[in-house]
Amino acid sequence: MSDGNIFKPDKDYTKDADKILPEAEELAKKDLQKGIDKIIALEKQSRQASDLATTSRCLVAIITLCKQAGDWSLLNEQVLLLSKKNSQPKQAITTMVQEVMKFLDDTPNLDTKLSVIETLRTVTEGRIFVEVERARITRILSDIKKEQGDIRTACDILCELQVETFGSMTRREKTEFILQQVELCIENSEWTQAMILSRKMSTRYFARKPKKTPEQLEKEKKEREEKEKKRSADEPPPEPEDDVTDLKLRYYEQQIQLAKHEDRYLDACKHYRQVLDTESVENNPAQLRATLQRVIYFVLLAPYDNEQSDLLHRVYQDSRNSEVPQDAALLKQFTIPELMRWPMVEQQYGEHLCSTDIFSKTQDPSDPKAQTRYEALRHRVIEHNVRVVAKYYTRITLTRLTELLDLSEEETEKYISDLVTKKTVYARIDRPARVVSFEVKRGPDEVLDEWGSSMSSLLGLLERVGHLMQREEMMARISPANAAKTRAD
Template sequence: MVQVAMSFINEAPDQDKKLSLIETLRTVTEGKIFVEVERARVTRILSDMKKEQGDLNAAADILCELQVETFGSMHRREKTEFILEQVALCIEKGDWTQAGILSRKIGIKYFSRKPKRTPEQIEKDKKEREEKEKNRSSDDPPLEPEDDVTDLKLRYYEQQITLAKHEDKYLDACKHYRQVLDTESVEETPEQLHAVLQRVIYYILLAPHDNEQSDLLHRINADPRNFLVPEEKELLKTFTIPELMRWPIVSEHFGPHLCSTDVFSASEDQQDPKAYTRWQDLRKRVIEHNVRVIAKYYTRIQMHRLTQLLDLDEEETESYISSLVTAKTVYAKIDRPARVVTFAKTRDADEVLNEWSGSMKSLLGLLERIDHLITKEEMMARIQPETAIKAH
């Protein structure tokens, strides 16, 4: 019945007649589980028509009311396409919260890269599917067809990257770009591979420092494909070395190249205001890196010397140190009257005694190990002459 009605809709002479037929069909099929898939497809047609008419809110409301993830008779690919369309409409409408909620309905395991199969494995899997299809009862859901979901994967992660960029979640954006990087079609296309490698490095550098970011930073630095993006590789390496980076030099050396991309902008760009924000965030990451390096090598330092090393004034220096102390990235205390910053944590007598006790225990363990090795060598030296005499 639904298929017959669809043929009438396609043959309708004008748009108003089509809308009337679709609304009638949706009303008739409402609540009927056995035609839920057909009703969903009709609803998608209605949403597309509303979007073409410029009524984006109505298009999103109509399509987002569908809970396609509960449809047992719909193939997974079609479900994913429906949800991706729902997310796209929410993003276009500016409803970022709803877009994030809807995107979590998609399981990312569906996009996992499948290992290459030999012809024997393909033939074996084909026979197994035929056997399953033969034994499947009418109540069981249909078997999922084996198809390539690369297009869905790239579309999904494109949306996730858009959501992450909107909320300035740089670490999430980096992870999503790494998933895009792990795609055969991207690896085989030099232009796409180059662009994705660049953005993986950009967003890991923009992410605030913590244990997860530091671990991912070093893993990305070890990627052998980084030679394709030499300037980004050089910038990445500077963040892995415990040495100071002066922002004026970094800006002069890397700035023109970075700002030639759509990720950064040294001035406020009307097309993408976030590009300037990301440029300022990169400056913050460079300064925070310098503060961590100074905290590693200094226990106490004069404020005027610290401002010279960071290329900042005192107010900005205090602000950055305070933010890093609040995030528990470094330990620091500022003595304003003495104009001294202390990075070494004050230890009480118990802590010093415990450290000394641990060091002594380690030293005695090493001595015991050395004594054991010396005894072993002496025994071997006594055995060797006896073995030589017996041989003669």
């Protein structure tokens, strides 16, 4: 096989090919092997003379004769033999492989199709110049295994491809390959591998792009045409900017599945916000309402911290929340420092929440984690109430606290202990006295620093008062009445 460089042919066999190929086709109708042998003789001469065009025509003609005769085993044999010949141009092999790929839909049965696919995978293995063709063939094989119900094999076959390293494949096709790999991993319950594969895609590719004026579009079109003229044969064609909304929605749907599986509620909320920032979703009222609901639900389910609190208030300020008034009302209660009694919340919002696919009061076979999320919402309401109590009380009896939280003493201690461990609140429980203290005890250094700060502030005030008194005395001395009195004396 040649090194891929295109040389000027020593001799042009185009006229010979125009004469011999039709004769070989007629001969093949009577004897296929003799027709192929006639073309092989021409293929050898053109290959040795570096006539790429004629060599490619010969290879395509040979496999076409085998296909027309219905001899698929001979086609496989010829593909293997032709690809292994000395000084065979890379471009000719690529043309032959691409032509055989067109024959896959014409195979008489699945076994024949699989044999042709395996032949192509053998020919393309380890050859960079046909890496894109190998990826496409492998994808077809994976789809066949998936249709047969063998998800594991389909996943293993497709995931062996490292398409992100393919320089000659368009970015859109790379993204489609990786998305399909992630999808198969999720179906095969290989969550860790799905997460690793999904990180190969850059979210900047899915970012919403501003609309361009006709002048800008025309300018970019001319630039692409100029690049196409200067492009060499080995370089991939320039990619036009296309709409990637379908890929974006597929990507974030998979990310939401992964986040739900691992109970990463804050990440799920962020992914839904990216879905919300899509023109097709914004223009579809039903999708817009459903996405807004899920943004609110998952930000409420996320454990409290600075990031969650910031995102909660940003979601609350979204003017589109008027599309989902009941969910917006629930969200508002988490933004104000007031107690939320869980029985009242459940009575007011429980039926509405369970009407969605996110929450369920009972075990749901279609989504086993729906009940877990409903319990998690109850925990978030109770934790919110504990933070509110800690804000307004320095000391409170355990009996009164259990009344405010609608919990038993054991559950109250558990929730306070969890929040103290997470450093969300400061609390100390005096069990013998049955008192909970939320007052932060300060050390001697802190008390001394506060006293020193207070003394500095006090001395500053005294100095300012003294200065003001002196100024008033000076103003009084130079007033007109005092000046007249001084002259009279």
